[in-house]
Amino acid sequence: DIQMTQSPSTLSASVGDRVTITCRASQTISxxxxxxxxxxxxxxxxxxxKVSSLQSEVPSRFSGTxxxxxxxxxxxxxxxxxxxxxxxxxxxxxxxxxxxxxKLEIK
Amino acid sequence: xxxxxxxxxxxxxxxQTLSLTCTVSGYSISSGHYWAWIRQPPGKGLEWIGSIFxxxxxxxxxxxxxxxTISVDTSKNQFSLRLSSVTAADTAVHYCARFSSSGFYxxxxxxxxxxDYWGQGTLVTVSS
Numbered sequence: 001d002i003q004m005t006q007s008p009s010t011l012s013a014s015v016g017d018r019v020t021i022t023c024r025a026s027q028t029i030s031x032x033x034x035x036x037x038x039x040x041x042x043x044x045x046x047x048x049x050k051v052s053s054l055q056s057e058v059p060s061r062f063s064g065t066x067x068x069x070x071x072x073x074x075x076x077x078x079x080x081x082x083x084x085x086x087x088x089x090x091x092x093x094x095x096x097x098x099x100x101x102x103k104l105e106i107k
Numbered sequence: 108x109x110x111x112x113x114x115x116x117x118x119x120x121x122x123q124t125l126s127l128t129c130t131v132s133g134y135s136i137s138s139g140h141y142w143a144w145i146r147q148p149p150g151k152g153l154e155w156i157g158s159i160f161x162x163x164x165x166x167x168x169x170x171x172x173x174x175x176t177i178s179v180d181t182s183k184n185q186f187s188l189r190l191s192s193v194t195a196a197d198t199a200v201h202y203c204a205r206f207s208s209s210g211f212y213x214x215x216x217x218x219x220x221x222x223d224y225w226g227q228g229t230l231v232t233v234s235s
Contacts, residue, residue, distance in 0.1 A: 001169075032211065034221035043202055043225035044153065049209050055223065087153060091210060091219035095168040098153040 002026050002090050006099035012107040017078045021102045023088035025069045032092040035064055035073045038101075039084045047086075048073065078104075109134045111203050111226035119197075119233050125190040129203030129226060130183070136161045137181045141206040141218060144177060144188045146199040147228070154199075158206065159186055193233045200228040 003026035013019050023033065031051045036044035046055045048064040051071060061076045075082055083106050088099040115127035129142070136142065144156040157167040159177045167175050171190070179186040190197060203226045210220025 032219055036222075043204075043228050044222075045225075046207070046221055046223050049207065049221040049223075053209070089153075089221060091221060093219070094166055094217065095170070096155040096219070098155075100152045 001095055002029060002093060002097050004088055004090055004097050004099040006086075006088060006102045008102060009100065010103045010105060012105045013078055014107045015078050015080060019075050019078060019104065021073045021086055021088075021104075023066075023071045023073070023099050025071075025090055025092075028068045029090045029092035031067055032090060033064075033066070033071050034089045034091065035062075036087045036089065037082070037084050038087065044087060109205065109224045111205065111224055113201060113203050113226045113229040115229065115231070117230060117232060119193055119231060120235050121194055121233055122192055125188070125193050125197060125231055125233070127188045127201055127203075127229065127231070128185050129187070130185050131205075132184070134205075135181075136179060136184050136186065140208065141220070142179070142186050143204045143206060143222060145202045145204055145222070145225075146197075147202070148196075148199045149230075156188065156190075156201075195233050198231065198233045200230050202226055202228045 005024045007022045035048040038044040047058050052064045063074050085101045085103045110132045112130045119125045141158045143158040157177045159165045174191045176189040204222040205224040206220040207223035
């Protein structure tokens with residue numbers, strides 16, 4: 001299985017901050033990576049697919065970069081709605097696997 | 108608007124079979140797309156269980172393959188999950204989801220994609 005490792009596991013920030021979350025794959029996954037945001041008690045929501053493509057109606061403060069084995073999700077100016085847990089997911093090969101999650105907390 | 112809704116028992120006894128159904132509205136399963144089950148143990152991360160196409164073609168996570176069956180009923184616009192011989196380790200919120208159309212096929216027929224629509228999730232607890 002392809003292992004996805006996110007860092008950091010927890011991130012403390014304030015409204016208006018710029019933050020970056022990293023996701024590393026145990027082998028190359030080309031550009032087949034997605035990012036999700038999950039608020040407590042709700043289902044994950046797709047933010048970005050194919051590394052950098054913004055899902056419909058997702059604010060432009062979210063952006064993604066990377067290729068191969070290292071990827072990043074950047075939120076340019078944190079909003080109150082963004083304090084949640086973020087997951088990366090690879091879909092280069094079965095089984096599809098997710099990172100362990102990065103919890104973004106209010107400082 | 109595509110909507111997915113999970114249904115099924117919230118409590119299952121150890122060694123028994125977990126059964127869930129996902130009802131899709133706003134989109135016909137027969138129109139295409141792969142459909143998936145994903146689970147999340149309390150306080151933990153996400154695990155893909157398996158997927159199905161409207162033709163009945165399935166793919167399962169090898170870690171669960173011996174216990175999982177996913178089926179589709181296009182007449183009811185539903186797909187279902189059965190997980191046998193459950194233990195406490197199978198306690199989780201179970202989500203059904205739709206694969207987006209922005210993925211890719213490789214030469215072997217493998218389809219990889221992200222998940223663009225999700226159900227709200229249903230907690231299944233395994234306990235006697």
